Amino acid sequence: MADTTAMAMQGPSGPKPKRAISARNIVLYGFLIVAALYWLLPLYVMIVTSLKGLPEVRMGNIFSPPMELTFEPWVKAWDSACTGLYCEGLKVGFWNSVQILIPSTIISIVIASVNGYALSFWRFKGSEIFFTILLFGAFIPYQVMLYPLVIILRELHLFSSLSGVVLIHTIFGMPILTLLFRNYFAGVPDELFKAARVDGAGFWRIFFQIMLPMSLPIFVVAIILQVTGIWNDFLFGIIYAGTTNFPMTVQLNNIVNSTQGVKEYNVNMAATLLTGALPLIVYFVSGKLFVRGIAAGAVKG
Amino acid sequence: MSSVTISDLSLSFGPVKVLKDLNLEVNEGEFVVLLGPSGCGKSTLLNCIAGLLDVSAGQIFIDGKNVTWDEPKDRGIGMVFQSYALYPQMSVEKNLSFGLRVAGLPKHEVHERVSRAAEILQIQSLLKRKPAALSGGQRQRVAIGRALVRDVNVFLFDEPLSNLDAKLRTDLRVELKRLHQRLGNTMIYVTHDQIEALTLADRIAIMKDGLIQQLDTPHGVYNNPTNRFVAGFIGSPGMNFLNGTLENGLENGSNNEKDQWNFATPDLRIPLNGYAFKQAPVAGQPVEIGIRPENIVLGEAVASAAVQLTVDTEIVEPMGADTVLWTNIAGNNLTIRTDSESDVKPGDKLSVGINPSRASLFAQNGDRL
Ligand SMILES: Nc1ncnc2c1ncn2[C@@H]1O[C@H](COP(=O)(O)OP(=O)(O)OP(=O)(O)O)[C@@H](O)[C@H]1O
Ligand SMILES: [Mg+2]
Numbered sequence: 289m290a291d292t293t294a295m296a297m298q299g300p301s302g303p304k305p306k307r308a309i310s311a312r313n314i315v316l317y318g319f320l321i322v323a324a325l326y327w328l329l330p331l332y333v334m335i336v337t338s339l340k341g342l343p344e345v346r347m348g349n350i351f352s353p354p355m356e357l358t359f360e361p362w363v364k365a366w367d368s369a370c371t372g373l374y375c376e377g378l379k380v381g382f383w384n385s386v387q388i389l390i391p392s393t394i395i396s397i398v399i400a401s402v403n404g405y406a407l408s409f410w411r412f413k414g415s416e417i418f419f420t421i422l423l424f425g426a427f428i429p430y431q432v433m434l435y436p437l438v439i440i441l442r443e444l445h446l447f448s449s450l451s452g453v454v455l456i457h458t459i460f461g462m463p464i465l466t467l468l469f470r471n472y473f474a475g476v477p478d479e480l481f482k483a484a485r486v487d488g489a490g491f492w493r494i495f496f497q498i499m500l501p502m503s504l505p506i507f508v509v510a511i512i513l514q515v516t517g518i519w520n521d522f523l524f525g526i527i528y529a530g531t532t533n534f535p536m537t538v539q540l541n542n543i544v545n546s547t548q549g550v551k552e553y554n555v556n557m558a559a560t561l562l563t564g565a566l567p568l569i570v571y572f573v574s575g576k577l578f579v580r581g582i583a584a585g586a587v588k589g
Numbered sequence: 590m591s592s593v594t595i596s597d598l599s600l601s602f603g604p605v606k607v608l609k610d611l612n613l614e615v616n617e618g619e620f621v622v623l624l625g626p627s628g629c630g631k632s633t634l635l636n637c638i639a640g641l642l643d644v645s646a647g648q649i650f651i652d653g654k655n656v657t658w659d660e661p662k663d664r665g666i667g668m669v670f671q672s673y674a675l676y677p678q679m680s681v682e683k684n685l686s687f688g689l690r691v692a693g694l695p696k697h698e699v700h701e702r703v704s705r706a707a708e709i710l711q712i713q714s715l716l717k718r719k720p721a722a723l724s725g726g727q728r729q730r731v732a733i734g735r736a737l738v739r740d741v742n743v744f745l746f747d748e749p750l751s752n753l754d755a756k757l758r759t760d761l762r763v764e765l766k767r768l769h770q771r772l773g774n775t776m777i778y779v780t781h782d783q784i785e786a787l788t789l790a791d792r793i794a795i796m797k798d799g800l801i802q803q804l805d806t807p808h809g810v811y812n813n814p815t816n817r818f819v820a821g822f823i824g825s826p827g828m829n830f831l832n833g834t835l836e837n838g839l840e841n842g843s844n845n846e847k848d849q850w851n852f853a854t855p856d857l858r859i860p861l862n863g864y865a866f867k868q869a870p871v872a873g874q875p876v877e878i879g880i881r882p883e884n885i886v887l888g889e890a891v892a893s894a895a896v897q898l899t900v901d902t903e904i905v906e907p908m909g910a911d912t913v914l915w916t917n918i919a920g921n922n923l924t925i926r927t928d929s930e931s932d933v934k935p936g937d938k939l940s941v942g943i944n945p946s947r948a949s950l951f952a953q954n955g956d957r958l
Contacts, residue, residue, distance in 0.1 A: 483674040484687075487662065502678050
């Protein structure tokens with residue numbers, strides 16, 4: 289008995305001390321820092337270049353900060369850079385992209401969430417087959433469908449129009465979004481749905497009053513997916529939108545790859561940053577929302 | 590008057606027939622417990638009664654009305670689930686009133702019913718909280734409240750207490766019983782906890798493979814099991830079973846009366862004095878005798894028992910209120926429940942007494958003899 293008390297007094301007690309600098313930590317943090325530099329360096333170069341005047345850019349010190357700070361390239365990229373025939377800058381493409389983005393995101397998420405909800409709670413005859421076909425659609429290469437879709441849009445008189453692109457984005461977002469929502473709702477306890485049925489709620493009421501309030505996290509995920517995907521899209525925009533409706537990405541390409549005149553690297557950098565700003569902002573803002581959404585969704589404990 | 594009637598109900602999931610021509614009649618105000626091993630179709634039956642599953646064949650009547658094709662909300666039932674199934678984003682008050690608001694009841698009536706249910710269940714102080722901020726017992730009370738506000742005649746419970754710890758389960762069990770006495774509703778309650786079933790039920794329906802094996806009072810189910818399955822399923826520690834044959838006492842010569850029958854194994858003979866046969870016994874018929882551990886007596890009572898035997902004690906298990914002895918007789922295990930004061934030790938040879946009138950005999954097909 290006395291032995292054990294003596295041993296207890298000598299032995300470790302309380303929280304285990306942590307060594308701040310261990311070989312493991314050095315390797316870990318070293319790797320993380322290198323990786324961060326690797327990804328951040330191009331961004332840094334782009335930002336400093338976009339803030340320099342052309343003469344300074346030509347000097348070639350791409351890592352040095354601007355000696356003479358100027359926002360001229362940003363203004364030019366937004367307002368007056370030449371994209372092919374017109375010299376109106378990126379703003380035209382920006383508004384086109386916004387007009388494509390908002391309806392396609394909303395429509396595709398609304399339809400897909402109802403799809404996913406119906407597929408996991410209101411199984412109908414053939415619902416499994418329906419789902420399989422939808423999933424299969426996700427794996428068909430886009431190239432196969434490009435031309436048939438051109439014809440379909442032409443027949444619908446939607447070719448070369450914003451609505452046409454919106455329709456295309458909605459259709460192509462459907463498989464993955466439906467899968468996303470179906471899997472989320474499959475994780476919602478069946479008994480919750482049954483309880484709502486006993487309480488007399490129908491298809492839409494259960495969807496809006498029970499399921500929607502508890503699925504904020506998955507909506508955030510879907511919005512991130514769609515906003516970044518649609519904003520970054522180049523292919524559908526260039527094929528289906530028509531020259532006056534080109535989204536920002538296509539116009540960016542036209543600015544950067546224009547073959548006439550001098551290469552204005554500072555304007556190109558500014559234009560690229562402008563185009564990439566929205567997805568960047570979405571990631572930063574939604575990260576927080578996302579975590580909060582998950583924490584609020586506690587169902588049972 | 591019967592409150593819930595189920596006639597020839599069948600239900601299949603694809604090729605699997607889960608319920609098979611099931612019949613059940615529940616009287617008004619009765620507390621019926623569905624008890625059975627996992628997967629026997631208890632929840633399925635309850636979901637059929639609630640209208641959450643479409644039946645494959647048969648009819649369901651609630652309060653004399655054929656509800657076979659009715660929506661759950663039109664059946665006059667309230668249901669409580671194992672996982673509570675509270676709407677996570679609504680406060681307790683909103684959870685309770687959801688069904689009433691869906692039905693479009695006027696505000697003051699909604700309020701009245703919610704306050705009444707909250708008062709009955711003692712959850713007035715929790716009304717503004719979200720389910721995540723409640724303990725398991727409180728959540729289950731809210732779930733019961735959600736059925737209560739619906740003002741229905743039939744309550745359905747699907748293992749409502751099985752997510753709770755042992756102490757809370759006992760408390761809520763008593764509360765449920767009190768609630769039933771106070772409201773007088775018909776209640777159909779699924780569980781696989783025998784104690785819950787025996788304590789709560791007016792009648793217990795023992796289910797196996799989608800069929801009701803026996804529908805009887807707790808006393809009847811426990812003391813007069815209708816077949817070998819029910820006998821083995823109910824009771825803990827389980828009933829003792831010995832295999833043997835029936836012999837006619839007269840022919841055998843060990844008993845002189847004409848109607849005397851014995852249960853016999855090569856090493857053992859138990860005269861069946863006072864056993865009430867349900868079917869006419871046949872000499873030489875292979876049978877199984879079932880004896881409850883607490884129907885085997887020790888000590889002074891042995892002398893007055895109809896049959897005396899000697900057993901070898903192997904293991905002694907003190908269980909608090911009583912002690913369980915695991916013994917051996919002629920190569921067969923025999924469990925005996927005795928009071929906790931007994932001073933039996935492993936290895937003791939014990940003289941025990943059996944009263945065959947309290948035993949059960951089963952024919953080879955499992956039916957009670
Ligand atoms: N949706 C379903 N599809 C196919 N089979 C099912 C489905 N639901 C239940 N079953 C099967 O029906 C049988 C009965 O299930 P049920 O849930 O009624 O059992 P239970 O008696 O409630 O069991 P437990 O005590 O474990 O809850 C099981 O064999 C189960 O596998
Ligand atoms: Mg069940």
